[in-house]
Amino acid sequence: MYSQIQLPKWTLSTNPFPIQNPCTTRTRLANPRRTGNHVHNPKSESLASDENGLPHHNTKSNYPFSTGPISPPPRRSGGAAVERKGSKISLTVPDKINGGGVQPGDVVLATTGPSAGSGKSSLLDALAGDTESPILKKPKLLCLHGYRTSSEILQKQLQKWPESLLGRLDLDFIDAPYPALGKSDVEDLFDPPYYEWFQYNEEYTEYYNFEETIAYIEDYMIKHGPFDGILGFSQGGIIAASMPGMQSNGVALTTVPKIKYLIIISGGKFGGSTPSSNGYLGHIGSPVLCADSFSSPVKCPSLHIIGEKDTFMGLPGTELVESFVDPVVIKHRHGHTVIRPNPTDRETILSFIEKIEKM
Secondary structure, rough: OEEEOOOOOOOOOOOOOOOOOOOEEEEEEEEEEEEEEOOOOHHEEEEEEOOOOOOOOOHHOOOOOOOOOOOOOOOOOOOOOOOOOOOEEEEOOOOHHHHOOOOOEEEEEEEEEOOOOOOOOOOOOOOOOOOOOOEEEEEEEEEOOOOOOHHHHHHHHOOOOHHHHHHOOEEEOOOOOOEEOOOOOOOOOOOOOEEEOOOEEEOOOOOOOOHHHHHHHHHHHHHHHHOOOEEOOOOOOHHHHHHHHHHHOOOOOOOOOOEEEEEEEEOOOOEEEEEOOOEEEEEOOHEEEEEOOOOOOOOOOOOEEEEEOOOEEEEEEEHHOOOOEEEEEEOOOOOOOOOOOHHHHHHHHHHHHHHOOOO
């Protein structure tokens, strides 16, 4: 049997950047299949005819832009936050050298049964400081939703993953700081509000509010971290993919711990091919902060999930894979979507999780 252990979080400084009233709603996912907030809804099982993907359409509708000022999203009320089941234990787990085996805010797993003769550490061993074996810590990932959706929508999309995978991860969902400026492709499937991370012009050469968004994400990571990695879907995946490069180049995310790994679902890269209804023409530009994010191979371990029928991010996602040193890739027969993984895909995802658990 396993027990989750939650240590106290640090309280750090607030964001000095000028986002006056960012959305403060955050949703955490522990065991979604066991919470009363999640009711099976066949309608939400699909985001279009392509399993649960976004509808096929002219991709220009996916790239709105605005040159005018944008107000921060209003505070949300009545959001369905998912609470963890079971009790939490606050403690400091000592080790023989530094006096602390885990960091404040970490969620860990420890066996509660006796360990005599098994060679495995138990919770009592950890409390007594009598074990030299490391406690298994759940990887903590910040989750960035897709374009004109929300944290709650991404949480529902990820419910297609089985508990055997989700139960191994500590997922924290955040809303983008800007309300959607136009129609969302998921309006018929999910309730508002909808958010977007940044905007850009029709030629994808100018970006608006990108630096403010990165500052907003960094501030959230300070307040609610530390985070081990980032999970991103679609527009959130584009941001996630660029974050290790921005951090290593010292242009952003310098006040938070190093990003150890990524999970990118239907994402792409700045500087990659331009998606359009007539094929892939030219290359998109990069925000200033991301100008050198892919100038050298990205060594951050990464899992990439790409749809073979994704006319929106298929090629950009494949190009993104080539920018990483040792990527793990899942290609499925669907489109721009969060898939329900088949047995082979589940094994691949589980293997990646087991790898990052040890980091």
